[in-house]
Amino acid sequence: MLKDVQKAYPTAAFIEKSNTLILDEKDIFDAIQLVYEKGGELLLDITVIDYLDYVLPQPTRFALVYIIRHINFKESIILKSFLNEPKCSSISSIYKAANWLERECYDQYGIIFENHPDLTRILNHWQFEGHPLRKDYPITKGQLCTDSVDLMGAMNERLLEKGIVTQDEEGNYSEPNMDLMFINVGPSHPATHGTIRNFCAMDGETLIANVSEIGYLHRGFEKSCENHTYNQIIPYTDRLDYCSATTNNVAFAKTVEEILEVQLPERAISVRVLVMELSRIINHLVCLAAQLVDMGALTNYWYLYNPRESAYAFFSKLTGARLTNSYMRIGGMSYDLYEGYEEDLKQIMKEIEEGVGTALSLVEHNRIFQDRTQNICSVSAKDAINRGLSGPNLRASGVNYDMRTAKPYYHYDQLDFDVVLGSVGDIYDRVMVRFEEIKQSLRIMKQILGNIPDGPICVDNPSIILPEKKDVYGSIEGAMNQFKLIYEGVKVPAGEYYSSIEATNGELGFYIVSNGTGYPHKVKVRAPSFLAMSAYTSMVEGTMLADAILNLGSINIIAGEMDR
Amino acid sequence: MGVELLGDAVVTTRLDEAVNWARESSLWPFVFGTACCAIEFMSTAASKHDISRFGAEVVRFSPRQADLLIVAGTISYKQAPILKQIYDQMPEPKWVISMGACACSGGFYDNYTTLQGIDEIIPVDVYVAGCPPRPESVLDALLMIQRELQKDSLRKEVKKDFTGRLDNA
Numbered sequence: 006m007l008k009d010v011q012k013a014y015p016t017a018a019f020i021e022k023s024n025t026l027i028l029d030e031k032d033i034f035d036a037i038q039l040v041y042e043k044g045g046e047l048l049l050d051i052t053v054i055d056y057l058d059y060v061l062p063q064p065t066r067f068a069l070v071y072i073i074r075h076i077n078f079k080e081s082i083i084l085k086s087f088l089n090e091p092k093c094s095s096i097s098s099i100y101k102a103a104n105w106l107e108r109e110c111y112d113q114y115g116i117i118f119e120n121h122p123d124l125t126r127i128l129n130h131w132q133f134e135g136h137p138l139r140k141d142y143p144i145t146k147g148q149l150c151t152d153s154v155d156l157m158g159a160m161n162e163r164l165l166e167k168g169i170v171t172q173d174e175e176g177n178y179s180e181p182n183m184d185l186m187f188i189n190v191g192p193s194h195p196a197t198h199g200t201i202r203n204f205c206a207m208d209g210e211t212l213i214a215n216v217s218e219i220g221y222l223h224r225g226f227e228k229s230c231e232n233h234t235y236n237q238i239i240p241y242t243d244r245l246d247y248c249s250a251t252t253n254n255v256a257f258a259k260t261v262e263e264i265l266e267v268q269l270p271e272r273a274i275s276v277r278v279l280v281m282e283l284s285r286i287i288n289h290l291v292c293l294a295a296q297l298v299d300m301g302a303l304t305n306y307w308y309l310y311n312p313r314e315s316a317y318a319f320f321s322k323l324t325g326a327r328l329t330n331s332y333m334r335i336g337g338m339s340y341d342l343y344e345g346y347e348e349d350l351k352q353i354m355k356e357i358e359e360g361v362g363t364a365l366s367l368v369e370h371n372r373i374f375q376d377r378t379q380n381i382c383s384v385s386a387k388d389a390i391n392r393g394l395s396g397p398n399l400r401a402s403g404v405n406y407d408m409r410t411a412k413p414y415y416h417y418d419q420l421d422f423d424v425v426l427g428s429v430g431d432i433y434d435r436v437m438v439r440f441e442e443i444k445q446s447l448r449i450m451k452q453i454l455g456n457i458p459d460g461p462i463c464v465d466n467p468s469i470i471l472p473e474k475k476d477v478y479g480s481i482e483g484a485m486n487q488f489k490l491i492y493e494g495v496k497v498p499a500g501e502y503y504s505s506i507e508a509t510n511g512e513l514g515f516y517i518v519s520n521g522t523g524y525p526h527k528v529k530v531r532a533p534s535f536l537a538m539s540a541y542t543s544m545v546e547g548t549m550l551a552d553a554i555l556n557l558g559s560i561n562i563i564a565g566e567m568d569r
Numbered sequence: 570m571g572v573e574l575l576g577d578a579v580v581t582t583r584l585d586e587a588v589n590w591a592r593e594s595s596l597w598p599f600v601f602g603t604a605c606c607a608i609e610f611m612s613t614a615a616s617k618h619d620i621s622r623f624g625a626e627v628v629r630f631s632p633r634q635a636d637l638l639i640v641a642g643t644i645s646y647k648q649a650p651i652l653k654q655i656y657d658q659m660p661e662p663k664w665v666i667s668m669g670a671c672a673c674s675g676g677f678y679d680n681y682t683t684l685q686g687i688d689e690i691i692p693v694d695v696y697v698a699g700c701p702p703r704p705e706s707v708l709d710a711l712l713m714i715q716r717e718l719q720k721d722s723l724r725k726e727v728k729k730d731f732t733g734r735l736d737n738a
Contacts, residue, residue: 129682130647137681144680149734150646192651193601195630200603200648221648222603224671225680240677247605291608310615317612327612328605328701565604
């Protein structure tokens with residue numbers, strides 16, 4: 006893939022560390038087309054870098070970044086292009102995933118994508134003025150929103166595509182040629198978790214067209230990152246996918262550690278994998294519990310939620326917090342495992358097995374459950390990849406892609422577990438893949454428990470890890486070291502880097518632009534929920550409203566991660 | 570004539586007490602859950618902490634059937650008009666619990682998109698600290714509302730004097 010592009014564009018500069026190819030802005034569309042033809046079928050992310058006040062001189066203020074992964078899931082490539090003017094041609098005709106990603110770039114940075122089907126704001130509200138992630142936008146300048154947008158424009162576009170309305174020369178839409186009822190499902194609706202608005206055109210119970218609006222939980226994660234040191238960002242990452250906070254901690258810390266080129270001690274790696282897998286389980290538990298409640302199977306909520314409550318007790322003891330753990334640090338973690346953790350974990354694992362077993366016995370062979378989920382809202386493997394799905398949602402469509410096996414990190418290649426695959430990518434598959442993944446994660450945890458090596462939990466590097474308290478109070482070096490690390494943060498060499506892990510909902514990646522100080526110049530999250538939500542409309546159109554509700558539960562949208 | 574003289578004083582005070590006694594253990598919450606705090610509210614409702622012990626388990630998703638608004642999670646400027654609308658749709662008397670740092674003050678999201686506390690747009694009765702608060706704190710807030718409402722009179726119109734940023738917008 007890389008060689009093909011280099012052959013076609015021999016003058017393009019290549020940055021080895023981040024695997025980045027810098028292309029001329031006029032070549033970008035053709036180059037991406039070429040990448041796609043050569044197997045780069047999974048578009049991971051599109052983002053913009055604003056180089057205003059950057060430490061190193063750059064050709065232009067804005068640069069566009071495309072992160073693309075090969076269909077063998079091992080290679081990936083970053084294409085970058087400097088923009089003389091804030092505009093570029095849209096690649097949404099190649100990747101359907103690009104639609105929302107480009108809208109976000111427009112919303113946050115004001116980059117115009119030509120030929121984009123619907124270039125409107127996505128995270129910020131319609132009355133917002135300016136582009137908040139531009140460096141010259143003050144972070145605290147809030148703008149009041151007085152009214153919600155009616156979404157009729159976007160809805161008419163959907164209906165036009167389906168031939169239900171027509172458009173005259175002046176751009177006015179006709180009345181629909183069938184009797185439609187327009188309803189809002191959300192944002193304040195129990196099944197949309199308070200933060201997603203689906204605007205539906207209904208013909209009886211059948212959902213003819215859907216427009217999703219997100220951004221209700223946009224909390225400015227990326228802008229906040231630019232104003233905090235790397236370790237201060239850890240608590241913010243907790244609140245991305247808040248159902249499995251430690252996984253986000255690891256994803257971020259791992260990316261920074263890779264830029265710093267430090268190697269974690271073996272014990273730290275084992276502990277990280279252990280808590281990540283437990284986090285994966287409890288995230289799946291809450292997803293399945295809520296999903297089954299949406300279906301009316303309320304009892305499962307208690308069977309599945311109570312083990313999660315026990316896991317909270319473990320996390321409380323280990324990290325001091327139930328939900329938002331902030332457990333990881335750059336270069337290690339905040340505390341070592343406590344005495345007696347093994348017994349606690351074994352008890353929790355037993356409870357999880359029991360809970361999952363009981364819930365499965367209620368639904369697995371249940372006719373109502375099967376009728377309501379099988380062959381409903383199916384996504385084909387090809388479509389799932391093109392729309393940028395990842396994690397359990399992609400595996401449910403039968404695509405064997407799991408970062409833990411495709412690009413193993415933290416010794417996952419030495420652990421014995423199965424990648425769980427579905428066959429048709431319907432709601433049933435998505436639910437069952439999650440049930441089975443819980444069992445596989447338990448398997449991983451069992452292999453790690455009892456085999457955790459002794460030793461330190463943090464790298465031995467005073468420029469990264471805080472000194473021990475006795476040194477802070479006992480020696481001038483310790484006190485200085487503490488002071489410098491707290492005030493200036495961990496200094497990360499200037500550069501750009503993307504790294505990701507297999508989080509609960511799919512590939513969770515961070516694209517970090519560092520400027521040599523303790524504060525990042527830019528942090529972009531590759532959020533699996535964002536892309537899953539962008540695929541939602543294509544999944545539900547043509548189904549019943551009640552199916553659409555179930556589908557929303559089955560793709561496990563975590564708003565904190567989707568809206569950031 | 571005697572009845573007229575005593576009328577208000579006797580009957581309404583007793584009625585207040587009777588009604589407040591009934592209200593105390595049958596608050597119907599509307600959970601405006603948006604973020605992490607909503608997950609902790611799930612814990613509050615699940616069997617271990619079990620909010621039904623305090624008579625508040627009938628979680629409504631229509632504001633017109635609820636009298637206790639629990640705002641659990643970050644409210645962005647985009648979300649604010651919706652929260653205001655939900656609050657306005659709730660019939661009186663009504664109470665509001667602001668759950669967690671974000672709802673109370675914007676929390677550590679001091680930035681362009683986050684409303685710096687829901688009390689900028691709706692009146693709040695009880696603020697619960699924490700990020701997110703433990704389920705026990707939510708139950709404590711519920712008990713505070715129960716104690717507060719004992720003092721309420723049937724005739725009182727709630728929060729008439731409150732004006733939020735979206736009221737005249």
